Amino acid sequence: MSGGSETLEFQAETRQLLHLVVHSLYSNKDIFLRELVSNASDALDKLRLESLKDPDLAADTGDLHIEIEADVAARTLTVRDNGIGMTRDEVVDLIGTIAKSGTASLLEKLKQAKDSAASNTLIGQFGVGFYSAFMVADKVTLVTRRAGEEHGTRWESTGESTYEIERLEDAPQGTSVTLALKPVDTEDHLYDYAAEFKIKEIVKRYSDFIRWPIRLAGQADPVNSMKALWARPRNEIAQTEYHEFYKQLAHDWADPLETIHFRAEGTFEYDALLFLPAQAPFDLYTREAKRGVQLYVNRVFIMDECDALMPQYLRFVKGVVDAHDLSLNVSRELLQHDRQIRGVRRRLVSRVLSTAKGLLEKEPEKYRGLWDAFGRALKEGLLEDADNQAALLDLLLLETTHDAAEPTTLRAYAERMKPEQTEIYYLTGANRAAVENSPHMEAFKAKGYEVLILTDPIDEVWVDQAPAYDGKTLRSVAKGQVDLDAAESDEGGDKQQAREEFAPLLEFLAEALADKVKSARLSTRLTDSPACLVGDTNDLTPALEKLYRAMGQPVPHTKRILEVNAAHPLITGLRAAQAGDAAARADGQLEQSAELLYGLALLAEGGELEDPARFSRLIADRLAPTV
Template identity: 70%
Template sequence: MSRETLEFQAETRQLLQLMVHSIYSNKDIFLRELISNASDALDKLRLESLINKELQVDTDDLHIELEVDKDRRTLTVRDNGIGMSHDDVVSLIGTIAKSGTAELLRKLRETQDAGASQELIGQFGVGFYSTFMVADKVTLVTRRAGESQGTFWESSGEGTYEIESLDDAPQGTSVTLHLKPEDSEDQLFDYTAEWKIREIVKRYSDFIAWPIRMTGTEGSDAPLNSMKALWARPRSEVSDEEYHEFYKHVSHDWTDPLETIHMKAEGTFEYEALLFVPSRAPFDLFSRDGKRGVQLYVKRVFIMDDCEALIPQYLRFIKGVVDAHDLSLNISREILQQDRQIQVVRRRLVKKVLTTLKDIKTNDPERYGTFWAEFGRALKEGLLDDTENQDLLLDLMLVPSTAADSTSLREYVERMKDGQKDIYYMTGESRAMVEHSPHLEAFLAKGYEVLILTDPVDEIWVERVTEFDGKPLQSVAKGKVDLGSSEIPEEQAADFAPLLTWLGEQLQEDVKEVRLSSRLTTSPACIVGDEHDLTPTLEKMYRAMGQEMPHTKRILELNPEHALVSGLRSAHSANAEDPALGETAELLYGMALLAEGGELADPSRFTRLLAERLARTL
């Protein structure tokens, strides 16, 4: 096959331009990224050789090799790992096959701050492209294990790359960087200098499990790295910097983790775990295709990335390694899901992560606030199915309320007024919409604090969780509320009974009941649900997921002290047959629907009726 010149995917091309002209101050990380990729390739080859007995490969001397040519100003990173096929090269390097790339580029274009730019680049884990921060041209030669034909790839980081098939290529991958001139104004170091290479490897890649060798130097067979598995070493022997670099290796994040969790279990089933809580959410945290889980090793042998059996979906942001001592080397994902020992490990890991987060929340509220801002939405998903840890998860929650920008449920309970039995909350699309909702009026008038829940998952978990610390959770927009002296007097209820009956008949297509309200002080009306009804937002969510949902009729509540409502009662008593009353009923219901952020079935009719009614007042 002759050499082809292909164009990068549009988003990849833009990202390459950002890298070529990068203002990232620490350019050393390009080597860390290449070594990390090489390590992954060696892990995958060893695993493949254990599982696929027909694969004829030599695994006696798996290693990473660094080669410098000072005259040509090249640096080569070579491994004899799994390698790539022609299609792999095109899909993995010619295209950034990630749904969040467009979002990354948008944020980068909007960001003027240099520090924020580099953090965003790191957040999206585009390690290979970091080579263009130090190189004018990058050449790659690779051959996948078990295949006879190799692939050549080359690019200067502009709009195109060249690719062709090779008949003779060694197994594995070789990446050669044609470094920028030494006198380049943005080149702080000479990456052909042996001392610099050794420094970078020692700092960023000392824990890599495979030997990293440097050819053409004295004692080149001696590895540059110690190859000691961090998770197997006592915590007292590992520095924070070593932990942070290992985290960057397993996560492909460029920022330090928020917290490190190092644990070891002994007994009938032994394992070691080294887990990390990131300091910022990955771009694909809420993507359906987002990866989750930690790396699984068995007796130091890499088994799989993203082992979902070890970490529940709501903790998908946790990164790290679990090294089990008693599992089969060729265990499959399906077997793992059913393995009793794995389930025990999973429960222990979850408990350890949650208790660690609780410790941070107790001892360092500011740092916990950072965590919650990034991962709170994901953590709340645990309330949907992790009943074993429900109380702990509720204790970890931080939510805004009418009295605070952020509060825990325990703090809310401590502030509850004398005689208050329930924890009041309201769900909605935004804080502003909830704060201006008529449902809150009587609660605010009495000084009751109401939790403001605006995440989509809030609509679901409040249906599953009934109480906290013995206090029932009560929606201010559902059921009848007990506000003591605000209850409707019997005489007033009797006066309004004919109007309520008539309105129920007029609006029977939309509501199942019309009643007087004890939750309104200034608005004429509001719409509430029965205690166990689905909210309109939840109905909408289910329909968006393709589920057929019958429309739930709700309840119209009226404020008997409002001039509009009392005037409507008087008009109805004087002439119940007046056609204008029917229009007033429609307008009253429409206003209540709009006040809670609902959607009118016929907006044009509503605006026409309103315009006609306003015109009569002029």
């Protein structure tokens, strides 16, 4: 018996995604069965966990398994489990809509994909899951009943704009998904998904390590081995087994970049199998990003996203931790305060970072791939993980003036430092061109000093949190006093004389620009430009101020120092006018010149003018020919 049927519309983005899944070409459609089996396995894990937490749960846990049934004559394929099941609301929420961040980005990238392999990579990376069934089916029917509930739900759709849903008075515990398969491709019999050999092949390739038995209808023996890969000795595991397990775990088409497998013994024993992915997921930098480490206790699934085991900056790490001496009824809150779990976390982080360092030292090209995918996330660790700050600094790959094509480590920079150099120089900016052309760089270029080019927004923050490397201070070339000629004492008298000669002009500039700068001084970092703006050593940079305000954190505006180049004709002319042209002082032209000088310095570093229209008028007035 059943209740009344309703016809509902898919969410708009879901319709677009379904259209792309169904009508795009794929080099391998086998993913659909892997996804359905993985969903079934998750449902069984959740039922086992719920039954442990709630002994009164009205659920049958006597023979938890996954069954696959093919009807060759009717051309249907059914994947069923007797797991946790779903309520009607869960069916609508999980299948009728897509609530994941990054959907719009996925759709755009799918549209831009030029070949089937690229499309497959994107689909697998996003984890389309249930929707992949429509690649091989003209119609999909789902019947489900949540454990402990009296009524079931039936869902059906052809993958177009709508789906039908109705209540069932009688439905077995768990979920069954029945696919009305599309006609067999006569040119490729491997796509006959009703064939037993094809089903076994896919299960063996993708789902062999799932801990629940996967049976074909009418057969007692499971198709999969059910062996926990992480519990087996490493010397007995082939690289292909690691790769297939990772793909099943992470729903990724690509092989992992690196595998970390170890067993910790002692007072608290556990097995860990971790993977460093080769590519970043779409949601890596969103709040909804998942941390991929799963927690098991004696091979019993406990938690899918165990944030107590892996810090936020290593959220890209996928894998499994199987603890031997932890309570099955452990909660997320207890985990966060458990001393043993904190010890496991420290060990896992240490192994991940040491593995990354090993790649950097022994396989630099491989490490470059890891950095390109997850470098920004690793930089977050400099802000979050003080205990591992030194290890993370060793892993940085940063752009540099030394080589435009190859980034550098801090270790390599330090080895190239000039004998008299005691600090590691850097400059932050919007992009490489802006940094390289900044007036702040002029003296460093002239003297041949290497400068790190930091263009990632998070660079503005971590350089303050990690101010030194291996005893050498990280120094911004746009902050504080810079005098690369300090050792050349024979010029001391000339510098003192210049300061005395330019003192009246500097005093005037500081007064004329009092609402914009804190002071004015002669510059030792400029060789070509007339002026630049610098901050005191501990001041916030303008970019960091802007970043904090964008995050809703009010910060006071920090005035900077105007430095002028005593050798530049614009400055010498301005000094002469300030000293002798009473008419210019009287009609405000000198004040306007000061304002223009400040604007030029601001624009030269890529800053934004407060009043561009006024600046343009002042420039136009100065350029207009006199009659």
